Each structure stands twice: as C-alpha cells, then as structure tokens.
Amino acid sequence: MAVRYAISIDLDRCIGCQACAVACQTGNELPAGDSFITVSDTVQSRGGGLWGSFVHHRCFHCDAAACVTVCPTGALAKQNGLTVIEPEKCTACGYCTDACPFDVPHIRDNRVSKCTACLGARGRIVPVPDARAGLLLRDGQEPWCVETCPSQALRFGERERLLAEAKSRVAALRSRYPNAAVYGETPLGGLGLLMILLDRPDAYGLPAKPVVPSTLTVWQDVVQPAASGLSALAAAAMGLMFIVARRQHAREKAEIAEETPVGGQDHE
Amino acid sequence: MPPGPTGKTRADGVRQTFLRGATAMQELIEPMITGTPYPIKGLVLYGTNLFHTVPNVPRTKEALQNLDFVLAIDVLPQDHVAWSDVVFPEATYLERYDELWACGHKTPYIALREPAIEPLYQTKPGWWMARELGLRLGLETFFPWQTAEEYLNQRLSSIGMDLDQLRKQNGVVIQKGKPYLANFEATGGSPFNTPSRKVELYSEALSTAGHSPLPDYQPPAEGPAGYFRLLYGRSPVHTFARTQNTPALYELQSENEVWVNDTAAARMGLRSGDRVWLENQDGAKSGPIAVKVTPRIRPDCVYMVHGFGHDAPGMTRAHGKGASDATLQTRYVLDRISGGAGLRVNFVKLVREA
Numbered sequence: 001m002a003v004r005y006a007i008s009i010d011l012d013r014c015i016g017c018q019a020c021a022v023a024c025q026t027g028n029e030l031p032a033g034d035s036f037i038t039v040s041d042t043v044q045s046r047g048g049g050l051w052g053s054f055v056h057h058r059c060f061h062c063d064a065a066a067c068v069t070v071c072p073t074g075a076l077a078k079q080n081g082l083t084v085i086e087p088e089k090c091t092a093c094g095y096c097t098d099a100c101p102f103d104v105p106h107i108r109d110n111r112v113s114k115c116t117a118c119l120g121a122r123g124r125i126v127p128v129p130d131a132r133a134g135l136l137l138r139d140g141q142e143p144w145c146v147e148t149c150p151s152q153a154l155r156f157g158e159r160e161r162l163l164a165e166a167k168s169r170v171a172a173l174r175s176r177y178p179n180a181a182v183y184g185e186t187p188l189g190g191l192g193l194l195m196i197l198l199d200r201p202d203a204y205g206l207p208a209k210p211v212v213p214s215t216l217t218v219w220q221d222v223v224q225p226a227a228s229g230l231s232a233l234a235a236a237a238m239g240l241m242f243i244v245a246r247r248q249h250a251r252e253k254a255e256i257a258e259e260t261p262v263g264g265q266d267h268e
Numbered sequence: 269m270p271p272g273p274t275g276k277t278r279a280d281g282v283r284q285t286f287l288r289g290a291t292a293m294q295e296l297i298e299p300m301i302t303g304t305p306y307p308i309k310g311l312v313l314y315g316t317n318l319f320h321t322v323p324n325v326p327r328t329k330e331a332l333q334n335l336d337f338v339l340a341i342d343v344l345p346q347d348h349v350a351w352s353d354v355v356f357p358e359a360t361y362l363e364r365y366d367e368l369w370a371c372g373h374k375t376p377y378i379a380l381r382e383p384a385i386e387p388l389y390q391t392k393p394g395w396w397m398a399r400e401l402g403l404r405l406g407l408e409t410f411f412p413w414q415t416a417e418e419y420l421n422q423r424l425s426s427i428g429m430d431l432d433q434l435r436k437q438n439g440v441v442i443q444k445g446k447p448y449l450a451n452f453e454a455t456g457g458s459p460f461n462t463p464s465r466k467v468e469l470y471s472e473a474l475s476t477a478g479h480s481p482l483p484d485y486q487p488p489a490e491g492p493a494g495y496f497r498l499l500y501g502r503s504p505v506h507t508f509a510r511t512q513n514t515p516a517l518y519e520l521q522s523e524n525e526v527w528v529n530d531t532a533a534a535r536m537g538l539r540s541g542d543r544v545w546l547e548n549q550d551g552a553k554s555g556p557i558a559v560k561v562t563p564r565i566r567p568d569c570v571y572m573v574h575g576f577g578h579d580a581p582g583m584t585r586a587h588g589k590g591a592s593d594a595t596l597q598t599r600y601v602l603d604r605i606s607g608g609a610g611l612r613v614n615f616v617k618l619v620r621e622a
Contacts, residue, residue: 015504016504017504017505018504018505018520021520022505022516022517022520025516025519026516032515032519033519035519043562043563043564045563050563050564052564
C-alpha cells in the first residue's frame, strides 16, 4: 500500500499571520478571488474572561472522501492519502460541493477547486512511482503553506509519523489545555489534515464526528457499477437514483445543519 | 549632545532638544512653515507616505505648500505623491539591487537583495537615481563606482567576500551570535551602552539633562463625553501603509474595521458590519469604516488597524477603503526625552453612514 501522507496544524503554534494563505495563493497561482486556505479567529466569552483561537478552513483530505465518492468522472481521486484533482476530467457538476462535510470544494472557472497539498502543478496529478512518493510534490518540496509557516505550526510528512508527533504534543499541552486533542485520527477513514486543537472541536466550529450522508454509499456501490456495465439502462437509473439520492441528501444535510448548531460563537 | 554630522543644528531637534532618536519626523513640519531654526526650502521623500506617517495631516499639507520643491520617490502612487513637484517612480524590490542587509541580532547575517527581473515600465532603482543625481550635482567623488554590483563587491571585500560567494550561500553569512550576557561577561564587556553598563532604571544621564531620572508616569488626558479614545495597531497581513494595494494581501484584508466593545455597541444599537464615519475632537473625519463588535476592547476605547483609508486614486484597490487613523490624529503628545510622538491622545465619535 502506498505511503499515506498528511499535513498537520498545531493551533498552539499558529500566530494567525496568514502567510500560509498568501503562499498558497501565489505559489499555486490562484486567480483573484480563489483561495484554498482561510484563517480567521474566534473569540468567546467564558466565565469572566475571553477565550480565542485561530481557525483554519481548508481541505481535510478525508481518507473516505465524500467528494471522491460522488465524483462521476474521477476528477477527484485519492493519492497517497491526499485528495487530488485532475481538472480536465471535471465537468463542474458540483456534486462534491454538496457532499463535502466540511464545505471545502468549490467550482471556479468551470472546474473544481480546492487544496491538493500542492501535488503537481496547479493540482494536476503527476504520476510518480510509489518508491519516489516523497518527491510527489512540486520539485520535491513541501506544500507552499508548510514551507512558508514562520512558527512551524504546519508540518508535512508521513501520516503515521505526524500522528505520533501530534499525540505527544497533545500530551504536553494537556497541562495547560485539558481539552487538547488531535482532530482527525479516525473519522472518515482518518483525515489527511491533522489538527492539534486546544479545546473541543465545536469551539472551532468543527463537527465532533464528521459524517458522510448514507445516500452517498448507495451512489458509489450501486449507481456507479451499473453505469459501467449497462450504459443505456444505467443512464436512466443514474438519473433516477441521483434525483432520489440528491433529494434525500439535501434533506439529510438540512437536518444535520439543524442538529449541530455552532452555538455561542463570535466568529471574527 | 553633539549636533548632526554636518555640525549644524537639526531642525527636528534630535540630539539638541531630544537626547535620542534617529529623526523626529513630525517635528520637521513646523520648521517648514515657520522657518525656525532655519528655512527649509525643499524636501525629498523616499518611500515615506507623509499623510500616514505624520500626525495632523492638514498641517503637513500646509507645510508642503510652503516648500519651493518637493521630490517623491516611490514604488506606488501613494497619497503624498500627488503633492510633489517631481516624481521618480522606483523599481520594486524584486527589480533592483539594494544596500546589503546586515543584521546583528541573535544570529548575525548579511543578506543580499538582487533583482529577479528587469524593472518594468520606466522605473529605476534607488541607487541609480542617487548616483545620477550625484553626478549632476558635482558629487562624483561620492560615486566612484559604475554599477550596484561593483559597489556591493567593494563593500563585501572588507570581509573577504564577493557577490558570487554571497549568492552561493543563499545571500546569508551565518556568524556566531552573542545573544547572552555570558558572551559579554567572558571578556568583561557589556551589551548595554550606559555609564553603569547595566539596564538603568535610574539614569544620571537623564538627570543631568534636566529630566526625571526615574520613569515619570503622567496619566493621559481624558476625552470629551460621548467620544472614544482612538487606539491603533497592526495586522499581521499588512506592513504600515504600503501593502494595502498589493493584490494577494488586498484579498485577505481589503479594509480595516473599527473595534467597538460589545456592551458599548449594544447601547448604541451598533452591529458588526454596520458602516460608520469616525469624527475626532477637532472635527476631522475618516471613513466609512465597518464596525466590528467584540468583547476584546474596553468600553471607552475603539481600535483600528493602521494604514488604510488611502486617498490616492492611483492606488486602484486601496483607494477609499476603510478609515485612516492618521487623518484622525490631529493632536499628539511629545516625549521630551526621545522626540517620539504619542498618538493615542485623540478621541472619536461614531456617526452612522448617511
């Protein structure tokens, strides 16, 4: 099995400077208005004092990625634990934008747009033998955000190693932050973006247990195999199934949104 | 205290009225208007946006109108550039050589700034302007070199290096630093340039110069009723008043916000995103600016990030975005020791955008 890579973010080390966002945008030559990373901050009144943290919003590179599951053309795919894009395959159907539990992929210039951990130029997959997996990224460099981070809050490397480091870091942080934890060890097959949180996930607006709507598995297990065999029939079935699945997905998504309010927050 | 290098009294009072300081920028404005201690006829502004650097902008504009000649050298069509007689558009830092960057802190290094591309449009590097002006003013003995490379190589030769070596080392020479007191004690030295060779809380030098030898706290003046003390600071995204027009940074932060305490905001019926004008105790206005309601500030103060509120149509993105703290700082308090200006002595009220 190919080595799983990951990015980790240590929110105790983040200084909120946004250098990662700038490096990402300029390094990936994103057009004006597009971005893969946003860094904001949250401040909450707690007891007599204030609690605050920086909040990073970017692709979590889920192992069981909902966007990859729903993508009908294979434009979104998994490679070494990272969720990558082959833009020329994208038809801008927008299913991924609905399916993502973190609201990450977006359509820009009729193509899906999101962080690909700087795999290849402008998110294109550059196939390389697994033995050279460490050289997947542009010229063997780390992702732009990681390379730029001035406080070493961002790391890139083998997921297993980063996870172990994150856990020992959390153990050290617990004396100051009793709720400190690694976010992303197990949900959705394990995330390719590990975050060292200093408090419970909901304090950052993150779902405690991110889930993919169950209808998406129907899509992957039934509709897509059918489409590959019986093209005419499948086309009809696909249309029907999609309408059903999409309707149900939209309903479930609305229900999930109602059930998990991001209460008591003052996003700034 | 010795006068400036020319032996002449400095108009800004540094080393005369004030004990320390490089330049007391704001103290140059009055001499431009009054001609005291001597008349000032011309001004060369290099990368300094006077209207965001010096408090009391109306007085600065009066001073500029009083001068015979103003030259502005800048990489951007900043606010003050329109007030100059001659403009030299400079190449950006990616298009020019600059003086060696020598840093003597914890890890001393020498860094090289060299052009990545040829200058675009009709811009020129600062060193080129200085040299060409020097030659025309009969100062050729100060410019015995032809190119920036030649000048930098000559400088580097004093440490047995040249440009090629510096480039090979990524433009950085790492030397062993002396960050600890023990580094100095070993040789009987001290990092502190004081008579006692210690950090001085009580200073005989200040006493001799007629100041209080101990820090002397003077409470700041209170503002009129209904006004907030105007505080200012920096955002990690922007550098002073010079990056607001930079595309990537503009996208991250295109305008500043005025922070208002949450209870004070509730009392006034203000919500985050509401747009207001700020008007100070002397009637100076700036805005409109978006309100940010937050518990992170005292109820009697408001805060904003410095460097916004550009009034420069050539700055196509930043022009008219947000409010300028400098415009609202019509008053300042002078530190008699350093010549530094205390600017947090202005007060504003919030007026809803009509």
